[in-house]
Amino acid sequence: MAKEKKLVEAITSMEEDFAKWYTDVVIKAELIDYSSIRGCMIIRPYGYAIWENIQKHLDNKFKATGVENVYMPMFIPESLLEKEKDHVEGFAPEVAWVTHGGNEKLQERLCVRPTSETLFCDFYSNIIQSYRDLPKLYNQWCSVVRWEKTTRPFLRSVEFLWQEGHTAHATKEEANERTIQMLNVYADFCENVLAIPMIKGKKSDKEKFAGAEATYTIEALMHDGKALQSATSHDFGDGFAKAFDIQYTDKNNKLQYVYQTSWGMTTRIIGAVIMVHGDNSGLVLPPKIAPIQAMIIPINQTKEGVLEKAFELKDRLKDFKVKVDDSDKTPGWKFSEQEMRGIPIRIEIGPKDIKNNQAVIVRRDIREKIFVSLDEIEGKVAEILDKMQSDMLERARAHRDAHTYVAKNMEEFEHIINEKPGFIKAMWCMDEACETEIKEKTGATSRCMPFEQEHLDDHCVCCGKPAKVMAYWGKAY
Amino acid sequence: MAKEKKLVEAITSMEEDFAKWYTDVVIKAELIDYSSIRGCMIIRPYGYAIWENIQKHLDNKFKATGVENVYMPMFIPESLLEKEKDHVEGFAPEVAWVTHGGNEKLQERLCVRPTSETLFCDFYSNIIQSYRDLPKLYNQWCSVVRWEKTTRPFLRSVEFLWQEGHTAHATKEEANERTIQMLNVYADFCENVLAIPMIKGKKSDKEKFAGAEATYTIEALMHDGKALQSATSHDFGDGFAKAFDIQYTDKNNKLQYVYQTSWGMTTRIIGAVIMVHGDNSGLVLPPKIAPIQAMIIPINQTKEGVLEKAFELKDRLKDFKVKVDDSDKTPGWKFSEQEMRGIPIRIEIGPKDIKNNQAVIVRRDIREKIFVSLDEIEGKVAEILDKMQSDMLERARAHRDAHTYVAKNMEEFEHIINEKPGFIKAMWCMDEACETEIKEKTGATSRCMPFEQEHLDDHCVCCGKPAKVMAYWGKAY
Numbered sequence: 001m002a003k004e005k006k007l008v009e010a011i012t013s014m015e016e017d018f019a020k021w022y023t024d025v026v027i028k029a030e031l032i033d034y035s036s037i038r039g040c041m042i043i044r045p046y047g048y049a050i051w052e053n054i055q056k057h058l059d060n061k062f063k064a065t066g067v068e069n070v071y072m073p074m075f076i077p078e079s080l081l082e083k084e085k086d087h088v089e090g091f092a093p094e095v096a097w098v099t100h101g102g103n104e105k106l107q108e109r110l111c112v113r114p115t116s117e118t119l120f121c122d123f124y125s126n127i128i129q130s131y132r133d134l135p136k137l138y139n140q141w142c143s144v145v146r147w148e149k150t151t152r153p154f155l156r157s158v159e160f161l162w163q164e165g166h167t168a169h170a171t172k173e174e175a176n177e178r179t180i181q182m183l184n185v186y187a188d189f190c191e192n193v194l195a196i197p198m199i200k201g202k203k204s205d206k207e208k209f210a211g212a213e214a215t216y217t218i219e220a221l222m223h224d225g226k227a228l229q230s231a232t233s234h235d236f237g238d239g240f241a242k243a244f245d246i247q248y249t250d251k252n253n254k255l256q257y258v259y260q261t262s263w264g265m266t267t268r269i270i271g272a273v274i275m276v277h278g279d280n281s282g283l284v285l286p287p288k289i290a291p292i293q294a295m296i297i298p299i300n301q302t303k304e305g306v307l308e309k310a311f312e313l314k315d316r317l318k319d320f321k322v323k324v325d326d327s328d329k330t331p332g333w334k335f336s337e338q339e340m341r342g343i344p345i346r347i348e349i350g351p352k353d354i355k356n357n358q359a360v361i362v363r364r365d366i367r368e369k370i371f372v373s374l375d376e377i378e379g380k381v382a383e384i385l386d387k388m389q390s391d392m393l394e395r396a397r398a399h400r401d402a403h404t405y406v407a408k409n410m411e412e413f414e415h416i417i418n419e420k421p422g423f424i425k426a427m428w429c430m431d432e433a434c435e436t437e438i439k440e441k442t443g444a445t446s447r448c449m450p451f452e453q454e455h456l457d458d459h460c461v462c463c464g465k466p467a468k469v470m471a472y473w474g475k476a477y
Numbered sequence: 478m479a480k481e482k483k484l485v486e487a488i489t490s491m492e493e494d495f496a497k498w499y500t501d502v503v504i505k506a507e508l509i510d511y512s513s514i515r516g517c518m519i520i521r522p523y524g525y526a527i528w529e530n531i532q533k534h535l536d537n538k539f540k541a542t543g544v545e546n547v548y549m550p551m552f553i554p555e556s557l558l559e560k561e562k563d564h565v566e567g568f569a570p571e572v573a574w575v576t577h578g579g580n581e582k583l584q585e586r587l588c589v590r591p592t593s594e595t596l597f598c599d600f601y602s603n604i605i606q607s608y609r610d611l612p613k614l615y616n617q618w619c620s621v622v623r624w625e626k627t628t629r630p631f632l633r634s635v636e637f638l639w640q641e642g643h644t645a646h647a648t649k650e651e652a653n654e655r656t657i658q659m660l661n662v663y664a665d666f667c668e669n670v671l672a673i674p675m676i677k678g679k680k681s682d683k684e685k686f687a688g689a690e691a692t693y694t695i696e697a698l699m700h701d702g703k704a705l706q707s708a709t710s711h712d713f714g715d716g717f718a719k720a721f722d723i724q725y726t727d728k729n730n731k732l733q734y735v736y737q738t739s740w741g742m743t744t745r746i747i748g749a750v751i752m753v754h755g756d757n758s759g760l761v762l763p764p765k766i767a768p769i770q771a772m773i774i775p776i777n778q779t780k781e782g783v784l785e786k787a788f789e790l791k792d793r794l795k796d797f798k799v800k801v802d803d804s805d806k807t808p809g810w811k812f813s814e815q816e817m818r819g820i821p822i823r824i825e826i827g828p829k830d831i832k833n834n835q836a837v838i839v840r841r842d843i844r845e846k847i848f849v850s851l852d853e854i855e856g857k858v859a860e861i862l863d864k865m866q867s868d869m870l871e872r873a874r875a876h877r878d879a880h881t882y883v884a885k886n887m888e889e890f891e892h893i894i895n896e897k898p899g900f901i902k903a904m905w906c907m908d909e910a911c912e913t914e915i916k917e918k919t920g921a922t923s924r925c926m927p928f929e930q931e932h933l934d935d936h937c938v939c940c941g942k943p944a945k946v947m948a949y950w951g952k953a954y
């Protein structure tokens with residue numbers, strides 16, 4: 001018992017200190033480790049296996065829409081980064097600079113890519129000549145670097161992993177359609193696979209990507225009531241095309257600029273999975289993304305026949321990702337570990353169960369104990385995992401809806417922000433001054449102007465002038 | 478015809494200029510493009526799809542041996558790189574240095590990883606405490622940077638993609654077994670999937686990895702008679718463990734150093750595929766690694782029923798990677814493109830074929846035309862691809878064997894090097910002075926001391942003193 005206590009006691013409770021709970025979980029569940037490089041994390045096997053699952057799902061979805069993968073250099077010459085004015089202003093202050101190669105000083109310094117718009121544009125300007133070359137639908141999986149001052153595992157780090165899609169189109173309409181299409185790919189993936197419901201919408205001008213005409217976002221609500229931007233999709237119009245001179249000859253033999261998009265999701269989304277689904281015993285992983293879906297834990301495993309039965313069960317459950325914990329730890333210790341790592345179900349099997357031709361399945365999320373006949377265990381496991389997946393989504397949705405409030409004036413807004421962490425829906429005149437004032441007074445930022453608009457009031461929550469749009473607001477990661 | 482000619486004429490013939498042929502192929506087959514960063518290449522969709530296939534095959538093989546994937550930071554602090562003396566001497570002259578983050582000068586400069594031994598060692602020293610923590614079998618897929626002066630697509634570039642495995646073991650024997658095990662994984666993959674036969678052996682002390690006790694290698698012979706080191710596996714003994722203080726308590730509660738290995742394969746192997754199998758019409762891809770295995774080319778596609786039949790065929794061949802080229806180019810142009818891209822077979826189908834219930838299959842490697850009844854096309858395609866895969870391996874083996882020579886003295890050695898490019902088998906005293914002399918006189922390096930030894934003579938090919946070992950020698954990429 002001493003050992004079991006140790007493992008569980010090692011996590012701070014969410015209610016006591018959510019930030020501490022979060023870092024305890026990422027470390028104790030062995031998702032990441034700190035490295036000796038400031039702000040760079042080591043993604044350990046269990047954390048990386050989650051990322052590999054995310055990659056597989058997303059990559060298949062991308063390819064189904066015609067996207068092809070490429071690999072671009074990790075360095076960007078300073079002169080290339082400077083080609084698009086807004087873009088360089090947004091990124092130059094936070095890049096890492098390579099100044100020496102071997103023992104020689106470089107003639108022009110190179111930054112480690114913070115994002116690769118400039119590289120893709122340079123490439124596109126070389127390979128796009130005619131309308132026959134369009135569209136180009138390229139994506140890459142890589143790491144990028146942003147010299148952040150304050151960092152947190154998965155949520156904000158100097159180096160992180162992501163995918164970045166970059167497309168070029170013949171028309172403005174096609175580019176905008178692609179922007180929305182990819183936003184929907186992300187939102188569907190988050191809902192169907194990660195069990196996280198998303199608010200889809202458009203970013204304000206203040207919050208949009210450096211160089212974009214419009215940025216679209218999906219926003220999720222974490223357990224502590226803070227928002228997390230989970231993926232973005234940018235419509236560039238022909239701004240980059242003009243800066244990089246990317247032109248094609250159309251069917252009438254006329255030169256035209258292309259229209260471009262970019263869209264990305266990062267390892268940050270693993271932080272969302274932790275903060276939406278986790279509890280005071282550790283991680284809770286949605287079955288569809290879990291590297292291990294079921295842990296078989298033998299009870300009295302030294303008794304004759306128990307381990308054999310456990311491995312027989314594993315063989316029968318080959319359609320799922322199943323492991324047997326046959327280490328010499330106590331069952332209680334094994335339960336704690338399975339819970340800490342968020343493995344969706346555990347299957348307990350001991351001498352009594354074998355005698356009764358049954359096993360006990362315990363769901364990680366609600367800890368429900370289900371006695372299952374061994375004759376029908378394959379079907380039952382499938383059923384329980386399915387149910388858990390959909391329950392997790394519905395629970396996350398219910399939590400979000402219960403923590404979404406309406407504010408009609410600043411008094412209400414400030415009261416909610418201080419008393420009830422969550423999303424605030426409020427009308428807005430779309431003036432940046434109001435956005436700035438709200439941020440200064442409350443710490444909340446505009447998360448997005450959702451596609452699903454509601455008319456809550458006629459007046460801007462801040463200035464009282466006529467409102468143009470409803471926006472979601474909140475404190476954010 | 479003018480257009481077709483243009484595409485074909487654009488490649489220099491191998492016999493005229495092999496190096497030029499090679500770069501023509503990588504560009505014309507759209508595997509890579511040059512970027513505006515010196516020595517860094519853009520891997521285009523077709524090239525990247527080959528790399529994705531290589532990754533899938535290797536990653537499965539690694540995992541089957543218990544390997545887990547992780548992700549380590551891309552930066553190494555200078556002080557960490559300096560911890561192992563031989564290692565830093567080997568790599569420091571060719572790394573890229575980050576000196577500034579954002580607008581600030583860093584207190585300690587960071588290099589972009591040229592390889593990650595130092596990072597893994599630092600990590601292992603933190604997470605390995607007891608014999609229960611061993612072995613650690615980690616791998617990562619990433620890009621690395623080496624500040625090379627002269628670069629060539631895939632073969633030598635400033636940035637390249639690879640995987641690097643890093644393992645830690647309780648005993649010297651176990652580490653050595655793992656080193657050889659992974660060398661065999663690489664060799665089997667190259668033979669069975671890439672159709673490239675390999676010489677397996679040990680590197681000389683002069684040629685081994687900086688910091689390794691022993692380096693093992695697989696060496697292939699290119700079409701022009703030059704050798705290409707295709708993967709390496711290093712046995713570190715406890716050298717890194719001592720430099721980084723990686724110790725564990727054994728079962729008797731005694732502190733022991735771990736024993737380590739590392740092993741890697743890079744995008745360079747794509748260069749080997751090109752230079753072993755390619756011909757004067759372009760790339761020839763082994764069916765098991767080809768992103769597209771069969772291109773269906775409709776003949777007289779405007780005639781009623783032809784395109785329908787082509788797509789019907791594609792649907793029937795869903796077990797293979799098949800595309801239909803329904804563009805408005807001429808069949809001849811399409812043939813040239815399919816050949817340039819090395820697509821293993823093309824399937825021609827026109828009105829006459831449809832009438833005769835047949836299709837014409839043409840193998841890319843030997844251009845054999847095979848008339849196949851549509852009734853049995855699935856089986857025939859499988860059979861032809863299988864045969865092509867094994868024929869390619871045997872042809873590569875025959876070419877290598879026909880270009881492997883024996884030299885018993887320096888006169889013979891020099892004659893062969895100047896007249897008959899290929900591998901030279903020769904006895905060696907194992908003295909580094911002879912190795913250096915051979916390199917200076919002939920330009921050939923010791924490729925490896927093969928596991929399959931032969932006793933060709935009693936004397937060293939260079940100094941005439943008693944020989945200790947047979948080695949392979951050759952000019953290399």
Ligand SMILES: [Zn+2]
Nearest residue numbers: 429434460463
């Ligand atoms: Zn206002």
Ligand SMILES: [Zn+2]
Nearest residue numbers: 906911937940
């Ligand atoms: Zn000698």
